[in-house]
Amino acid sequence: MKFGQAFSFIFKDPDWFKKIIIPALCGLIPVVGQFIVVGYVFKVAKQLIIEGTDSPLPVLDFGGDLGKGFMVTLINLIYMLPVAIFGGIAGGIGASIAGANETMAIILGILTACVGIFAGLLALFIAFILPPAIANYAAKGEFKSAFKFKEILGMVKKSFKSWLLVFAGGLLAGLIAPLGSIACGIGVILTSIYAGMFTNHLIGQAYNVSHTPQQGEIVL
Numbered sequence: 383m384k385f386g387q388a389f390s391f392i393f394k395d396p397d398w399f400k401k402i403i404i405p406a407l408c409g410l411i412p413v414v415g416q417f418i419v420v421g422y423v424f425k426v427a428k429q430l431i432i433e434g435t436d437s438p439l440p441v442l443d444f445g446g447d448l449g450k451g452f453m454v455t456l457i458n459l460i461y462m463l464p465v466a467i468f469g470g471i472a473g474g475i476g477a478s479i480a481g482a483n484e485t486m487a488i489i490l491g492i493l494t495a496c497v498g499i500f501a502g503l504l505a506l507f508i509a510f511i512l513p514p515a516i517a518n519y520a521a522k523g524e525f526k527s528a529f530k531f532k533e534i535l536g537m538v539k540k541s542f543k544s545w546l547l548v549f550a551g552g553l554l555a556g557l558i559a560p561l562g563s564i565a566c567g568i569g570v571i572l573t574s575i576y577a578g579m580f581t582n583h584l585i586g587q588a589y590n591v592s593h594t595p596q597q598g599e600i601v602l
Contacts (some may be wrong), residue, residue, distance in 0.1 A: 383544050383591060386553065387436070388583040394578065395439040395548045402575050404442045409571040414448065421451030423578030428520040434485065451554025454516060461508050461515065468501035513548045513581075514538055515590035524574040537592040551584040 405422040409415040425440040427563050453561070476494040479487045514537045518527040518590050527533075555577035560570065 383547055383584070383587050385547065385584070386482065387550070388580050388587070391436040391583060392439065392579055398439055401439045401441055402572065402579075406571045408442065408444070409575070412461060412510070414419060417451035417455060418442075418444065418447045418453050419575060419578065421447030421449065423575060423582050424450055424454050424516070424520065425582075426579045427517060427580055427582035427586040427589070430583060431517065431521045433590050436586075453525060454519070457519060457525075458512065460514050462505075462528075465487070465501055465505045468497055468504060471499055472502050499554040509552070511535070511538065512544065512551050513552070513585045513588065514545055516590070517585050519590060537589065539591070541588065541592040542592045548581070548584045548588045552581050555581045585598060 395401065402419070405419055409419040411418070413510060422442060426436065428485045430436050472494050475490055475497065477529060479490045479494070482490055511534055514534045515528040518534055518537070520523065521527070558580070559577040561573045586594065
């Protein structure tokens with residue numbers, strides 16, 4: 383795993399700005415634009431997995447990126463659905479405390495806390511296995527590949543450290559993405575695209591390492 387390369391690979395392409403500014407502008411389109419951005423950055427992982435290279439940078443394919451972005455977003459939503467359900471249950475239990483007597487309120491409070499903690503732990507687990515699920519989708523090209531849990535957990539087992547680095551990188555990307563708010567509008571989308579490409583580069587690397595464990599050293 384080459385963490386530093388995930389930061390810098392974008393700038394190796396002499397046309398890097400031209401290539402990312404177009405999807406960034408598309409990202410200003412309500413709703414549809416976000417799917418395009420997700421689909422565009424997803425191609426970084428797919429290219430690294432399928433072609434084994436991170437250059438040149440992908441070019442925008444409006445229809446293709448829109449479709450892939452929708453599918454990747456749908457995968458995320460399906461994975462996060464259990465978290466939303468348990469979060470809703472915790473909220474519902476918590477809301478019923480107000481009309482309960484003291485003893486019942488204590489019981490309901492404990493139950494709310496337990497369900498809330500479970501939902502939080504579940505969210506962490508899902509956040510950890512989502513990248514290998516998306517990588518499997520990128521590699522196989524089939525929607526169902528994102529839900530082949532035996533394959534996904536097998537990848538995690540083969541190269542746990544690599545996927546842990548992807549998880550950490552995702553947290554870092556979450557800090558990078560909002561930085562463009564200084565420049566407003568287009569700035570936010572540019573930094574979001576950069577953060578997404580960084581994360582997807584790590585995802586592509588981790589998938590490749592998972593299938594060649596002997597090359598799994600982490601290089602900063």
